[in-house]
Amino acid sequence: MFRPLLALLRRDLTLALRRPQDALTVVGFFVVVVALFPLGIGPDPEFLRSLAPGVLWVAALLAVMLSLERLFSDDYRDGTLEQMLLVPEPLGLLVLTKIFAHWLITGLPLVLISPLLAVQLNLRPDEILILMAALLLGTPILSLIGAIGAALTLGLRGGGVLIALLILPLYAPPLILGAGAVDAVMHGASAQAHLSLLGAMMVFALFATPWATAAAVRIMLD
Amino acid sequence: MADREFRAVALAAERGDRRLFDDIDFTLSPGQLLQVSGRNGCGKTSLLRILSGLSRPVAGQVYWGDEPIQSVDGGTGSCLGYLGHQNALKEDLTAEENILIAGGLGGGRPDREAVLAMLASLGLAGYEDLPVRYLSQGQKRRVALARLLLQPRALLILDEPYAALDVQVIDVLRSAIEAHLERKGMIVITTHQAVDIDGDCHKLQLG
Numbered sequence: 001m002f003r004p005l006l007a008l009l010r011r012d013l014t015l016a017l018r019r020p021q022d023a024l025t026v027v028g029f030f031v032v033v034v035a036l037f038p039l040g041i042g043p044d045p046e047f048l049r050s051l052a053p054g055v056l057w058v059a060a061l062l063a064v065m066l067s068l069e070r071l072f073s074d075d076y077r078d079g080t081l082e083q084m085l086l087v088p089e090p091l092g093l094l095v096l097t098k099i100f101a102h103w104l105i106t107g108l109p110l111v112l113i114s115p116l117l118a119v120q121l122n123l124r125p126d127e128i129l130i131l132m133a134a135l136l137l138g139t140p141i142l143s144l145i146g147a148i149g150a151a152l153t154l155g156l157r158g159g160g161v162l163i164a165l166l167i168l169p170l171y172a173p174p175l176i177l178g179a180g181a182v183d184a185v186m187h188g189a190s191a192q193a194h195l196s197l198l199g200a201m202m203v204f205a206l207f208a209t210p211w212a213t214a215a216a217v218r219i220m221l222d
Numbered sequence: 223m224a225d226r227e228f229r230a231v232a233l234a235a236e237r238g239d240r241r242l243f244d245d246i247d248f249t250l251s252p253g254q255l256l257q258v259s260g261r262n263g264c265g266k267t268s269l270l271r272i273l274s275g276l277s278r279p280v281a282g283q284v285y286w287g288d289e290p291i292q293s294v295d296g297g298t299g300s301c302l303g304y305l306g307h308q309n310a311l312k313e314d315l316t317a318e319e320n321i322l323i324a325g326g327l328g329g330g331r332p333d334r335e336a337v338l339a340m341l342a343s344l345g346l347a348g349y350e351d352l353p354v355r356y357l358s359q360g361q362k363r364r365v366a367l368a369r370l371l372l373q374p375r376a377l378l379i380l381d382e383p384y385a386a387l388d389v390q391v392i393d394v395l396r397s398a399i400e401a402h403l404e405r406k407g408m409i410v411i412t413t414h415q416a417v418d419i420d421g422d423c424h425k426l427q428l429g
Contacts, residue, residue, distance in 0.1 A: 003326060003329060003331075004326060004327045004328070004329050006326070007323050007326030007327050008323075008327060010323070010326075011312070011315075011323045011327075014315065014319070015312060015314055015315070018314040018315075019314060078308060078309070078310060078311065078312065078313065079306060079307075079308025079309060079310035080310045080311075080312065082276060082304075082306060082308070082310065083304070083310045083324070083327075084327070085275075085276055085298075085299075086274065086275075086276075086297075086298055086299035086302070086303070086304055087297070087299050087327050087328060087329075088296045088297035088298075088299045088300040088328065088329055089297065089327075089329070090297075221276060222276070222277045222278060
């Protein structure tokens with residue numbers, strides 16, 4: 001039963017490797033947006049530090065957003081998505097596999113590059129660790145929720161903007177919890193509550209969103 | 223190969239507000255072929271998408287044996303293969319990779335030798351290692367056909383399979399279709415060309 005899922009995962013990763021520019025644009029966008037902030041608001045290290053959690057999280061949201069449009073649209077355009085409906089596996093699991101591949105290609109690189117940018121914004125090592133933990137729990141949520149928007153806008157003109165309008169409001173909870181976790185450590189409190197809630201949210205999204213996304217894909221392909 | 227009948231009962235479809243067709247009934251037994259014909263825009267593709275469970279009909283139901291097509295054990299895809307207008311190939315992957323991955327997705331353990339032999343029989347020897355992007359329209363269609371023919375499905379639903387194919391490949395495809403019927407498979411096909419296939423052929427005129 002896992003063979004088809006592995007085949008799909010390998011396919012998506014191979015495609016990403018053959019076209020590395022897609023993944024690199026997302027990371028590049030993240031880096032540039034975060035790097036622009038000190039230029040705009042001045043070099044005061046303490047002020048930058050207090051803004052850092054919010055800046056990093058909003059930049060990560062926007063970077064993931066940027067990559068969402070392509071999650072299903074390529075497969076939709078060349079007809080492979082249609083063939084996927086005929087694969088003898090639950091569509092929800094196939095969708096989940098695609099989302100996992102999407103996270104490996106876009107979300108994980110953001111987590112890995114975030115320490116560099118955090119140093120630039122003057123975060124301390126223990127805060128950077130919490131930032132990475134929060135992003136590690138949070139970026140999968142972004143991919144999972146975003147997939148619903150990507151599926152609902154399949155084949156629509158101007159789908160990218162529509163995804164942003166549909167999905168950005170839903171990104172508020174992970175943003176609040178993720179940035180809040182780093183904020184808490186900054187002010188000497190524990191980040192455990194924030195991280196636990198973020199983890200709970202990820203588990204919930206993991207179970208609920210693939211089925212919603214699968215239903216949306218079926219409707220859009222009907 | 224197939225041990226069940228494939229039935230359509232009182233199918234109807236609409237596009238926009240326009241009724242495309244009404245009350246389509248047929249029964250296909252193992253070893254039979256159904257050729258759907260009709261003018262452009264009379265709903266051939268819509269009918270084929272309904273038959274393959276991709277779209278829902280406005281009225282009626284499609285049955286695989288006694289089960290509705292959407293709730294067949296093991297999924298719709300376990301009993302039928304569908305080739306639509308789109309080739310469903312990944313441009314960045316080679317022909318061989320495309321077919322192997324599709325085989326893996328279908329749950330099989332695809333055999334590399336069989337893939338190469340099938341590609342060669344469709345006149346694509348020497349093109350296996352080329353990204354599909356560099357192939358011509360006709361060659362892409364042939365890769366899509368090779369993928370379909372390598373999946374052991376009882377029912378094949380082919381939408382304009384002859385489009386963009388040259389005469390030699392049409393012959394290869396015809397013998398593949400005849401072989402499939404001989405193995406007690408079933409085929410639903412739309413085409414604008416006359417097909418002279420040896421076997422139990424039935425016709426359905428739309429519009």
